Structures are given as structure tokens and as C-alpha cells.
Amino acid sequence: MLNSVQLKILHDSEPDTILSPDLIGQIAAQADASKLTDEQLLEFLKICNVLYRGGEPLISDYLYDSVFLAELRRRHPHHPYLETVEPEKAFVGKTVALPEKMLSTDKAYKPDEINRWLTRIEKAADEINVDPSELMFRVTPKLDGYAAYDDGKILYTRGDGRKGTDISRVFERGLIVGGNGQRGQGAGEIVVGQNYFNTYLADYFENARNFQASIIREKELEPHALEAIRNHAAIFYPFSQLPGRHVSAAEIRADFPNIVEEVRSMVDYDVDGVIFEVTHDAVKKHMGATRHHHRWQIAYKNNIETATVKVLRVTPQTSRSGRVNPVAELEPTRLSGAMISRATAHHYGMVKGQGIGAGTIIELTRSGLVIPKIERVITPQSPQIPDRCPSCGSELVWDSDYLYCLNTTQCPAQIENTIEHFFRTLANVDGFGLKTIEKLHAAGVNSVYAVYQLDMEQLQKMGFGDKTAQNLLDQLQRSRNEAIEDWRFLGAFGIYRMGLGNCERLLQHYHLTDIFKLTVEDITAIEGFAEKTAVAVVECLKKVEHDFMQIYQLGFNLIQTPLISEQQQTSSPVSGKTIVFTGTMQHGKRDDMKKEAKRLGAKVADSVTGKTDYLVTGAEVGAAKINAAMQKGVRVISEEEYLSLLSG
Structure with missing residues (x-):
């Protein structure tokens, strides 16, 4: 069954579909394209694409490509749908022509398919008198993000590959550019760090694509999404800046699995494979492109392991916020080298809508070390929806797709x-x-x-x-x-909509003990705090004030966040500068140096971008890191030079 968000996306994008929601869900569950009419098959492919672009995928990429798209290709090898870029739903904004075409990428799921592609490249090189043995191939991670194009002035969605929508507002919201940090580097993807998503966003977004779509689509961002942008966990990564390897065709054939695994692990973003592309300009020009993809480039996609598993029961678990989360207990199944016995069902709206209960047969997916995911429900059963908190027995209430226990003080x-x-x-x-x-x-x-x-x-x-x-x-x-930062101490109280980034932002304007006097107007006056967030923060601060003051008065060694008004008056040589510390420091712990730099008005980052002012190096720093910083125009100074800068 489709969830409410998927239904809304379909209603907005495909209001005249010939397939009913029930039939769409049935086709997805059966994963069998052979019995569909041509019209139904084409319509289902379009629906899957719309939901994927909207951040609410119905089936996996693998099923889309290997079952449904493959069936269309078998029946009609030259069907127009196979020769065009799958269009995406337009976001709010005017549709405009892209500075250059953004085509899709041809896909392969087996090493043999890559070998055949290499042979075609070598044949093309022969045709123009280029020695095939001299060809080099760039191999980069295939980011599973949201495709966009940046010409330096406008950021466009990919659209249909020829026309997209202006989404430059994401840069105004604070989105930065990965790699050297420079705008105007063409095609890339909006992505979010895997570790960050799993730690801070997984409770609010069903998957990373859902989050990526939200930061483009929403007029007013959810606080969690805005904080991810401001923490530089979500970025626009130009393809030209991606790390990778340059290898020959012989090396690819001889060491294919290791090359793929090495390149896939080069970034902490969702990756669903690697991209191979020949680098020789004359060969690229000779091979050209179809209306759908460049012939000189191909993606080797993860053939994600799947398993058909029986659900034994769905166990409710109450979180710190009172949200009751469903955990599917499964018949133990080995998947991607691990024994899996549990998987998240995300929320009870999903459990109810898709029929996940004892006896449900599901398709489970897991790639690498990624958390096991319920890909689809094959055989639904009657779900058991709790009406009482499993921890305290209080009556539960629905809020959208979620169940909550409101007994906050005694649960x-x-x-x-x-x-x-x-x-x-x-x-x-x-x-x-x-x-x-x-x-x-x-x-x-x-x-x-x-x-x-x-x-x-x-x-x-x-x-x-x-x-x-x-x-x-x-x-x-x-x-x-x-010693700990006062914003970390505040964050430990779990105030609603106040992650560590927002805590630090608030304390850049007000002292810790003054925040309980703040009004909604005071908080909304701070850049980055919407009225909805401010109302929630003021209300929650009132609830925790007594507990906070009790604990605060126990006496903690808190490092005060410098007020912006005070930072502007400081004569510190690093005030307003962005600094990255790396290596082993000799004159103190690196964390202490970071705290001191912040006290002096500097911005401390964990990774080097084009906006970094200083890379401060301790001992045991690799030359590659220093060279990369210098290529981006970042000044590299030693620990001693940094300390001299402060004292001078």
C-alpha cells in the first residue's frame, strides 16, 4: 500500500494515472512485470520515477532496472522512454533551460557488463587511431543524492535533462559546496553524510533521499534539516571534485572488486555504486551520447543483497521523546555477511498502512554495513497497533504517522x-x-x-x-x-528542536542562564530560528528550567560561548577566520585548541574547503592532506606558527 505522502506526490504529479493506488501497491509487492499490459508497465515506471524523485521511493533501483525497465526493453528495445532522461517532479519555481544537458548514466549490475563496455571503448579508440592500452579511466563514487547543476549564479534541478527548476534558495539557506568549496563547477548532487543522517535525522526522515528532497522542496525547512545544512552535513558535491582513482582497462579487469570497494568507501555519503568514464577527450567525442546517456561513461551499481523474510512480531519501543517506534523481529536471516534478526519499520503509520505484523512476508535489503531495511511487503498481515505505552501503560496518541506516550514524567x-x-x-x-x-x-x-x-x-x-x-x-x-562547552551542556537536556548546532547558535546571542527569560520574538530575531521553532523552544525551556537549574548549580566547568557582540569587539588575529586543526598537537590537546580558537572568535571546522583560512598542522600529517589544502588556496601553518600568530 502507498503511504499518505506517496499518494500526495502522485496526486500532484500524476493525477490522471490509469493505475489505482491498490493496484500500484500490488504490482510493487509482486515485483512481476510479465503480466502487465504495455500501458500498465509504462505507467508503473513513470509512477516509480515520480515517487523516487519526490523522495518517497516505491521500489529499489535494482527492481526498477532489472525487472520493470528490463521488461520494457525486452518488449520494445527502442521505446522512447528508454531513450530519454526520466523526468523529475518540478519544484516551486520557474522551469528554465539548463546551461548544458544533464543526461542519465548507463547502468551495469555485473562485472561482465563492464568488461563489454571496456571493449566498446577500446574499439572506438582503434577507430580513431588511439592506442587502447594508453587509455585511462576515472573511477568515482556514484553518489545516491539529488542531482543538480550549478553555473555559479543559479543552482538547477536536473528536470528532464534539458530544463530544470531554480533551487538557488538552498545556497541562501547555508548549503556549501563540497571539494574546493567553489561555485560554478557544473553537475553534482545534493547529499547528506551517512553517519550524520543515522545519528541525527533517521528519526525524522525515512531515508536520505526523503531528506534531500525536503531541503529543496519545503518553503520553510524543518529545524533538523536546517541544522544539517548549517553543520555542513548536507552539501552540494560537484562531480568534478569527487575523489577517485585513475586506472587502465587492464587494471580494471585484473582488480575489479577491490577497485570498486575502495572507491565506494571514499566518501561518507550514500553511494549506490561507482562511475567509470574514459578520460581521453577524442574518444569521448567519438563515442558521443544517446538521448539518454553518454556512451563513454557507465555506472556499476550495487547488486544489493535481498532476502525474503518472515516477520515474527512487531515490538514497540518508547524513545526519550515519548515516540513509540516499531521494531520488526524477524526469522534470523544471513544477509551481506551478517545474521539479521531485527529491522526498523520506521513508524506505526507504515506498519498500519502496509500490513506489517506477525506472519508478514517482507523483502529485506542490506548493502555493506547499512542498517537492514524493509524494502517492500510481499504478503501483508493484520498489524497489531499498540494502544498503550509498552513501558508505562499510558494511553498512546497519534500525531501524523507516529504514536506518542504523553506520560513524560513517569514513563x-x-x-x-x-x-x-x-x-x-x-x-x-x-x-x-x-x-x-x-x-x-x-x-x-x-x-x-x-x-x-x-x-x-x-x-x-x-x-x-x-x-x-x-x-x-x-x-x-x-x-x-x-571543561565542556556550555552549548553541549544545554544540548544534554534534550530540548525539543534544539540540537547542538541550535544550542550553540542561541548561546552566541544570550548567556546560558538568561535563556529562560527569552520570548518567542527574542528567538525568532536570531538568524535560523523560525517562529514555529521558537514557540517550541520557549515552551520546552519552561518545562526543563527547574531540572536545569538544579543540575547547573551542582557546579560544572563550562566554557562560555563568546557572544557575537563581544566577538565583533575582539582584536584576536583569528576572529572571524575558519580554522581546521589536524595531526597530533604538542602544546595541548586538539580539542582544547579548538575551544580556545572558538573563544577567540574563530570558526572551527573539521574538514578543509575553499572557505578555510588556516589548516593548523601538528605531527603525523600526511603530505596529501597538506597538498590538497594548498591546491584550494588554504594557508597551511604549523602548530608553532599558529601559537606565534596568537601571541603576536
């Missing part, structure tokens, strides 16, 4: 996850994992403040050994003594 799961979140976010304390916290809570400890009131005798009575109890007390003391 064990919310209490335990809140305490665990506090210590995990502080990141300067060990020993307070979920199992320890569950044991503390079972003994009556129900708040972070109560944890800090514990003594040796109490811990011993709870069943902790002398050594463990002393270690926990030492770690609590450490958490107060060891």
Missing part, C-alpha cells in the same frame, strides 16, 4: 533514555550506559539530579560492587571538573 523508558541522553551528550563521562541507568532507575533513581546525589553506600545497596561504585562516583566528579 520508565522516557526517564531512562533521558538520563542516558544527558551523559552521552556530555561526552566526558564513562560508565553510564543504558544497562547501568536501568539498574539505577529500578532502585528509584528517576532523574539526572538524583544520579548526582548518589553516594557509595547507596550504590552498594543497589548491587554495585565496591570498585564499580567508586568508578561511577569518580566519573560523576569528572563530568563536573572536566
Whole structure:
């Protein structure tokens, strides 16, 4: 079955489809194109493309290519649909001609297909008297993002390959350019870091493509999406800037699996394969292009492992925010080298809409180390939707596709996850994992403040050994003594819509103890805070103020975020500069140097871009990193030169 978002995308894009929503879901579940009429097959391909471009894919790329597109190619090898770029839904804005055509890429799923492509390249080289043995091929990661084109003034969606939509607003929202950071480098993709997505966005977006589409489509971004942009986790990556390898055809044939694996792992973005392209300009010109793709380029796509699995049950789990998340317990199945017994069903709207319950047969996918994903439901069953919180028994309420427990003060799961979140976010304390916290809570400890009131005798009575109890007390003391940023301390309280980036942004304008007096107007006056976010923040601050002040007064060693008004008055030589620290520092910890640089008004980044002012190098830094920075025009200075700069 299609979810509500997919139905809306179809209604907006394909209102006159001949296929009913039920039939669309049935075709997707059966994954069999042989029984479809030509008209149904073509319509289904168009629907799959619309949903994919809209960030709500119906089936996997592999099924689209190997089952449905392959069936159309078998029946009608020269069908116009096969010779044109699959169009994407236009976003808000005027459709304009692209500066140059953005074609699709021909695809291969088997090494033999790549070998045949290499043979065609070599034959073309012979035809124009170029020695095939001298040809070189560039191999780059195939980003699974949102294709766009940047001419330096406008960022366009790919559209139909010839006309796209102006989405330059994403740069105005703070999106940066990957690689050397320069605008105007042509075609690329909007992507988001895998680790960042899994850590900070997976609870709010079903997949990375859904997120990527949202930052283009939405008039007002969700705070989580805006924060990802401002944290430079989401970027526009020009294809010309992608890392890769230059290899010969002989090397590709001899070491194909290793080359593919090495190149795929070069970036921390969703990658669904690698791109091979010949670099010889005359050969490229001779081979030319179809209306659909360049003949001198091909993508080797991951043949993602899939398995048909039976769901044993769907288990509800209550999170820190009170959201009840469904976890599908599966018959143990080996997939991509790992034994899989659980998979996320994302939310109960999906469980309800697609019929995921005991006995449901699903198609499970997993590529590399990616979290197992329910690709599609093959045989639905009646879902079991909980009406009570599995942790405290309180009645659950629906909010869109999600179920929530509103018993925030007494729900064990919310209490335990809140305490665990506090210590995990502080990141300067060990020993307070979920199992320890569950044991503390079972003994009556129900708040972070109560944890800090514990003594040796109490811990011993709870069943902790002398050594463990002393270690926990030492770690609590450490958490107060060891210096941490005030924005990290604020972030540990889990205030709604206040990730670490927004916490730091807020404290650049107001001191930590003053934020509880702020009004909605005060917060909306800060760049990046929409009114909806400000209302939620003010309301949540009122709820946590008592707990916050109790814990704050225990005495933590907090590093104050410099106020922007004070930064503007400082005479620091690094004020306003963007600095990256790398290598092992001799005069102190790298984290301490970062904190000091921020105090002096500098912007500290983790990776070098064209906007970086200084790369400060300690010991054991590779020459490649230094050379890459110098190529981008970044000044490289040693740790000693940096310290001299500060003292001078």
C-alpha cells in the first residue's frame, strides 16, 4: 500500500494515472512485470520515477532496472522512454533551460557488463587511431543524492535533462559546496553524510533521499534539516571534485572488486555504486551520447543483497521523546555477511498502512554495513497497533504517522533514555550506559539530579560492587571538573528542536542562564530560528528550567560561548577566520585548541574547503592532506606558527 505522502506526490504529479493506488501497491509487492499490459508497465515506471524523485521511493533501483525497465526493453528495445532522461517532479519555481544537458548514466549490475563496455571503448579508440592500452579511466563514487547543476549564479534541478527548476534558495539557506568549496563547477548532487543522517535525522526522515528532497522542496525547512545544512552535513558535491582513482582497462579487469570497494568507501555519503568514464577527450567525442546517456561513461551499481523474510512480531519501543517506534523481529536471516534478526519499520503509520505484523512476508535489503531495511511487503498481515505505552501503560496518541506516550514524567523508558541522553551528550563521562541507568532507575533513581546525589553506600545497596561504585562516583566528579562547552551542556537536556548546532547558535546571542527569560520574538530575531521553532523552544525551556537549574548549580566547568557582540569587539588575529586543526598537537590537546580558537572568535571546522583560512598542522600529517589544502588556496601553518600568530 502507498503511504499518505506517496499518494500526495502522485496526486500532484500524476493525477490522471490509469493505475489505482491498490493496484500500484500490488504490482510493487509482486515485483512481476510479465503480466502487465504495455500501458500498465509504462505507467508503473513513470509512477516509480515520480515517487523516487519526490523522495518517497516505491521500489529499489535494482527492481526498477532489472525487472520493470528490463521488461520494457525486452518488449520494445527502442521505446522512447528508454531513450530519454526520466523526468523529475518540478519544484516551486520557474522551469528554465539548463546551461548544458544533464543526461542519465548507463547502468551495469555485473562485472561482465563492464568488461563489454571496456571493449566498446577500446574499439572506438582503434577507430580513431588511439592506442587502447594508453587509455585511462576515472573511477568515482556514484553518489545516491539529488542531482543538480550549478553555473555559479543559479543552482538547477536536473528536470528532464534539458530544463530544470531554480533551487538557488538552498545556497541562501547555508548549503556549501563540497571539494574546493567553489561555485560554478557544473553537475553534482545534493547529499547528506551517512553517519550524520543515522545519528541525527533517521528519526525524522525515512531515508536520505526523503531528506534531500525536503531541503529543496519545503518553503520553510524543518529545524533538523536546517541544522544539517548549517553543520555542513548536507552539501552540494560537484562531480568534478569527487575523489577517485585513475586506472587502465587492464587494471580494471585484473582488480575489479577491490577497485570498486575502495572507491565506494571514499566518501561518507550514500553511494549506490561507482562511475567509470574514459578520460581521453577524442574518444569521448567519438563515442558521443544517446538521448539518454553518454556512451563513454557507465555506472556499476550495487547488486544489493535481498532476502525474503518472515516477520515474527512487531515490538514497540518508547524513545526519550515519548515516540513509540516499531521494531520488526524477524526469522534470523544471513544477509551481506551478517545474521539479521531485527529491522526498523520506521513508524506505526507504515506498519498500519502496509500490513506489517506477525506472519508478514517482507523483502529485506542490506548493502555493506547499512542498517537492514524493509524494502517492500510481499504478503501483508493484520498489524497489531499498540494502544498503550509498552513501558508505562499510558494511553498512546497519534500525531501524523507516529504514536506518542504523553506520560513524560513517569514513563520508565522516557526517564531512562533521558538520563542516558544527558551523559552521552556530555561526552566526558564513562560508565553510564543504558544497562547501568536501568539498574539505577529500578532502585528509584528517576532523574539526572538524583544520579548526582548518589553516594557509595547507596550504590552498594543497589548491587554495585565496591570498585564499580567508586568508578561511577569518580566519573560523576569528572563530568563536573572536566571543561565542556556550555552549548553541549544545554544540548544534554534534550530540548525539543534544539540540537547542538541550535544550542550553540542561541548561546552566541544570550548567556546560558538568561535563556529562560527569552520570548518567542527574542528567538525568532536570531538568524535560523523560525517562529514555529521558537514557540517550541520557549515552551520546552519552561518545562526543563527547574531540572536545569538544579543540575547547573551542582557546579560544572563550562566554557562560555563568546557572544557575537563581544566577538565583533575582539582584536584576536583569528576572529572571524575558519580554522581546521589536524595531526597530533604538542602544546595541548586538539580539542582544547579548538575551544580556545572558538573563544577567540574563530570558526572551527573539521574538514578543509575553499572557505578555510588556516589548516593548523601538528605531527603525523600526511603530505596529501597538506597538498590538497594548498591546491584550494588554504594557508597551511604549523602548530608553532599558529601559537606565534596568537601571541603576536
